[in-house]
Every structure is written in C-alpha cells, then in structure tokens.
Amino acid sequence: MLLFLTLSVLTLLSVFLYIRIQVKMSFGKTLPTVKPYYPVIGNGTLFVLKNNEQRFENLVGALSNSARLFKLWLGMIPVLCSCHPDVVNKILTNPNCHERTFQYSFFKLYHGVFASRYDIWKTQRKSLNITFNQRILQGFLPIMNECAVRLVGRLGSVGECEEFNITEYIMRCTLEMVCATTIGADINNHSGAEKLSQYMVKFCELITRRIMSPHLYWEVLYNLTPTSKQEESLRREAYKVGQRILDDAIALKVENSSESREEDYYRKPKIFMDQLLESIDGRTFERDEILHNIYTMIAAGTDTSGTELIYICQMLAMHPDMQERVYQEMVRVFPEDDAPPTAETLKQLEYMEMFIKESLRLFPIAPHIMREAYADFELDGMTIPKGTAFIISIYNLHRRKDIWGPDADSFNPENFSKEQCAHRSPFAFIPFSAGSRNCIGHRYAMNSMKIVVAHILRSFRITTRMSMDDIKFKMDILLKSTNELLISLARR
Numbered sequence: 001m002l003l004f005l006t007l008s009v010l011t012l013l014s015v016f017l018y019i020r021i022q023v024k025m026s027f028g029k030t031l032p033t034v035k036p037y038y039p040v041i042g043n044g045t046l047f048v049l050k051n052n053e054q055r056f057e058n059l060v061g062a063l064s065n066s067a068r069l070f071k072l073w074l075g076m077i078p079v080l081c082s083c084h085p086d087v088v089n090k091i092l093t094n095p096n097c098h099e100r101t102f103q104y105s106f107f108k109l110y111h112g113v114f115a116s117r118y119d120i121w122k123t124q125r126k127s128l129n130i131t132f133n134q135r136i137l138q139g140f141l142p143i144m145n146e147c148a149v150r151l152v153g154r155l156g157s158v159g160e161c162e163e164f165n166i167t168e169y170i171m172r173c174t175l176e177m178v179c180a181t182t183i184g185a186d187i188n189n190h191s192g193a194e195k196l197s198q199y200m201v202k203f204c205e206l207i208t209r210r211i212m213s214p215h216l217y218w219e220v221l222y223n224l225t226p227t228s229k230q231e232e233s234l235r236r237e238a239y240k241v242g243q244r245i246l247d248d249a250i251a252l253k254v255e256n257s258s259e260s261r262e263e264d265y266y267r268k269p270k271i272f273m274d275q276l277l278e279s280i281d282g283r284t285f286e287r288d289e290i291l292h293n294i295y296t297m298i299a300a301g302t303d304t305s306g307t308e309l310i311y312i313c314q315m316l317a318m319h320p321d322m323q324e325r326v327y328q329e330m331v332r333v334f335p336e337d338d339a340p341p342t343a344e345t346l347k348q349l350e351y352m353e354m355f356i357k358e359s360l361r362l363f364p365i366a367p368h369i370m371r372e373a374y375a376d377f378e379l380d381g382m383t384i385p386k387g388t389a390f391i392i393s394i395y396n397l398h399r400r401k402d403i404w405g406p407d408a409d410s411f412n413p414e415n416f417s418k419e420q421c422a423h424r425s426p427f428a429f430i431p432f433s434a435g436s437r438n439c440i441g442h443r444y445a446m447n448s449m450k451i452v453v454a455h456i457l458r459s460f461r462i463t464t465r466m467s468m469d470d471i472k473f474k475m476d477i478l479l480k481s482t483n484e485l486l487i488s489l490a491r492r
C-alpha cells in the first residue's frame with residue numbers, strides 16, 4: 001500500500017513537473033531537440049549505461065548540431081545549446097547571462113570567483129581583475145622562469161629516449177607557479193601540497209559523475225552515495241593544506257607590512273592574495289571567501305595549463321618540422337641560455353603562439369561551459385526567460401568545418417596566421433571563454449605556457465610513437481584523454 005502511494009505521488013509529481021517545464025519552454029518550441037529524446041528521461045539514453053569515452057563522443061555528437069540554437073534535455077531539465085560564433089557572442093557577452101548554472105554549486109566553492117552566483121561574483125571579480133593586470137603579470141615572469149628551470153632539472157632524471165608520461169612533472173610545475181605567483185606561497189614548504197592537483201583531478205571526475213546523473217542533483221540523495229563520502233574526504237584533505245597556506249600568507253603579510261614603510265607597501269603591485277587580504281571599499285573578504293578563492297585559483301590555474309601543456313608537448317612530438325620551427329624561433333629570441341623572458345620577448349615568439357593557439361583550438365581544456373539567464377533577455381527573436389540554462393560547446397565550435405575548413409580536425413598552426421585570423425569571427429576561437437566572465441588568468445596562462453615550452457625545447461627534442469588517432473577523450477570537466485599520452489626526450 002505504502003509502495004503504491006509513494007509511486008503514485010512520484011508519478012503525479014513527475015507529470016506536474018513535466019507539464020510545468022513544457023509550458024516554461026514554450027518560447028523555444030520551434031528549436032530543434034537533440035535526438036533520441038524521450039519524455040521524462042530526455043536525452044538520457046546518450047549517457048546512461050555508457051562508459052566515459054562513449055559519453056564524451058555522444059555529447060560531442062549531440063552538440064555538433066548546425067542549428068544556431070537547439071535543446072538538450074538532462075532528464076527533465078532543458079538546456080539550450082549552441083556552437084555558433086554569433087549566438088555564442090550574444091550569450092557570453094550579455095550581462096544578463098553571467099550567472100552560473102546550479103551544477104557549478106557541486107564544486108562547493110560558493111564563495112570563490114569561479115563557482116559563485118552572480119551577485120557575489122560581480123563584486124569579487126571587480127576587485128580581483130587588477131591582480132592580473134599587465135604590471136603584475138610582468139612581475140610574475142621571473143618566478144615562472146624559475147619554476148620552468150626546476151621542471152627541466154627534474155626532467156633530466158628521465159632516461160634518454162625512454163617513453164614516459166610527463167603529466168606528474170608538468171602538474172608539479174604549474175602548481176608551483178600558481179601558488180608562488182597568485183598566493184605568494186612556496187608549496188615546497190608545505191607538506192602535502194603536491195597532492196593538491198591530484199585532489200583536483202579526482203574532484204573533477206566525481207563532479208562530472210554527478211552532473212551526468214540528474215537524480216543525484218538532489219542533495220539528500222547524493223549525500224547517501226559512496227561518491228559523496230569520497231568527495232567529502234578529498235575535500236577535507238585539500239582544505240587542511242589550504243588552511244596552512246592561508247595561515248602562512250597572513251603571517252607573511254603581517255611581517256612585510258611591519259618591515260616596509262607604509263607608502264612602499266601601498267605602492268607595491270598587489271597579487272591575488274594581497275587583494276583578498278585587503279579591505280576594498282571598506283569591505284573585507286570573509287575567511288570562507290579567501291579560502292574558496294585559494295582553492296579556486298589552484299583548481300582553475302593548475303590542471304588547466306598543466307593539461308594543455310601535455311597536449312602541446314604531444315603535438316610538438318607528433319610534428320617534428322613544426323617543433324624545429326618553434327625551437328629556431330625561440331633560439332633567435334633568446335640567444336643566451338639564461339636570458340630571462342620579458343613581456344617584449346614573449347611577444348616575439350609569434351610562431352610558438354600560433355602553435356599554442358592551435359593546440360588550444362583542438363584541445364580546449366574547458367570543452368563545454370554552462371551559463372544561466374540572470375534575467376529575461378532577447379535572443380534570435382525570442383524572449384529567453386530568467387533561469388534558462390545554456391551549454392556552449394567550445395569543443396564543437398573549434399572544429400566547425402564551415403569555419404576551419406574540411407581539415408578542421410587536423411593540426412595546423414597556420415590557422416592562426418595574421419591572414420587567416422583577419423577574416424574570422426573573434427568568437428570562433430574562445431578557449432578562455434569570452435565576455436566579462438571569461439578566464440581571469442588567460443594572459444597569465446599564455447605567458448606561463450610559452451615559458452615552459454621554451455625551456456623544455458631549449459634542453460630537449462621531443463618524440464613520440466603516438467598519432468592523433470590515439471588521443472581519445474573522456475567525459476570530464478576538463479578535456480582529458482582516456483589513454484596515457486607518452487613521449488620521449490632526447491637531450492639537444
């Protein structure tokens with residue numbers, strides 16, 4: 001009897017929700033829907049009982065629709081999708097579309113700039129933007145250089161021409177860089193800090209699993225699962241390290257401000273951490289905001305550039321002629337071995353920049369991003385109601401044949417020559433997203449990747465036995481390969 005009652009209530013609830021959502025979505029009834037679609041489970045058959053590689057393939061297949069705007073259903077939750085540069089421009093640059101969808105709350109970094117809701121984000125982003133300005137970025141170059149020198153030193157222990165996975169080495173380097181520059185902490189002094197990037201990788205896997213399971217959107221149900229327990233224990237470990245880093249940074253700030261004259265202190269450029277510890281317009285960041293922003297920076301800055309660098313190394317290895325061209329340009333710009341990079345010299349690495357951009361095109365680290373309408377707005381002749389969710393498929397946008405030509409899936413840095421860029425929409429290439437809620441670290445990332453590539457190539461020639469067909473992606477927050485990417489290094 002109880003079972004019958006429960007089932008009846010659930011069925012009624014589902015029918016009620018289904019009708020309510022259909023009415024709410026009536027504004028977009030002419031938009032195409034991803035197939036196969038079934039009431040209640042939506043496009044679920046694309047993902048249920050599939051492995052992570054099939055899920056990624058199915059999602060990419062579903063989102064490669066040529067329509068400007070179309071619908072995907074995560075169970076009963078509708079999401080508007082696009083990989084059209086014009087529509088992507090209208091969504092990402094619309095101030096009414098800077099809200100995060102509720103799925104970002106799964107990161108539980110509610111008080112940090114990446115995952116916070118619009119109102120918190122707006123004030124935080126305004127005060128944090130200046131911590132990535134040109135002057136501050138310029139000041140980071142010597143630190144990035146030191147980290148890259150240490151990376152090359154560690155790579156020296158890898159056997160000559162031995163096949164290996166460079167992930168661990170690269171992640172250590174990007175973690176050192178992000179902590180030293182944005183947080184002002186030397187992770188080599190923090191036991192357990194080296195595990196932070198591994199925690200982040202695991203987090204992303206668990207959160208992806210939750211995003212793909214709409215029944216686990218319900219917190220009460222999710223908290224009963226082993227995934228939730230695993231996530232909690234990872235979070236506890238990561239927070240322990242974060243607390244120690246924060247305590248050290250606070251102690252260092254107190255020491256510095258008592259040592260330096262007050263006016264010197266205020267004249268010095270403020271890094272991300274300084275700004276978090278400052279009082280801005282009479283308002284101070286709460287301890288939770290500071291902590292969540294430390295984790296945000298580590299998560300958003302480490303695994304992203306790290307994973308991209310792994311793809312870049314793989315592309316250099318697979319394309320020896322292009323590798324030689326990048327190397328020759330680097331030697332021309334930095335004739336002396338230990339010449340520290342400057343903003344000016346990095347700008348002269350034009351071919352390297354084309355190479356990195358082509359890697360970002362084919363391997364955009366954030367393949368799919370989500371947004372939510374903060375208020376009603378007009379799009380393609382429709383009034384999109386507040387609360388509507390969007391998926392922007394950067395992966396599909398970067399591989400559109402009508403933009404990148406019939407060889408869109410092949411690696412060709414010439415796609416970023418001045419002539420090619422001149423007649424292409426700026427919204428055809430958005431690895432760092434676009435608009436005001438874009439990647440705060442995009443210039444930082446470009447500088448750091450150039451410095452790391454320059455140091456690796458100065459010391460080593462990279463080779464591989466793998467080909468493009470060996471790179472298969474899996475469903476994750478970041479674009480991750482299912483199989484290990486292996487390279488070999490030979491000393492120059």
Ligand code: HEM
Binds near residue numbers: 113364365
């Ligand atoms: C290759 C390297 C990188 C790529 C491709 C990349 C890409 C992106 C993308 C696409 C977003 C938007 C995500 C979304 O809307 O869901 C984003 C946001 C963000 N990124 Fe990056 N990123 C990179 C490196 C970095 C670095 C090095 C940092 C910091 C040092 C950083 C900090 C952030 C932050 C804080 C946000 C959130 C911004 C906001 O919501 O206002 N990223 N990144």
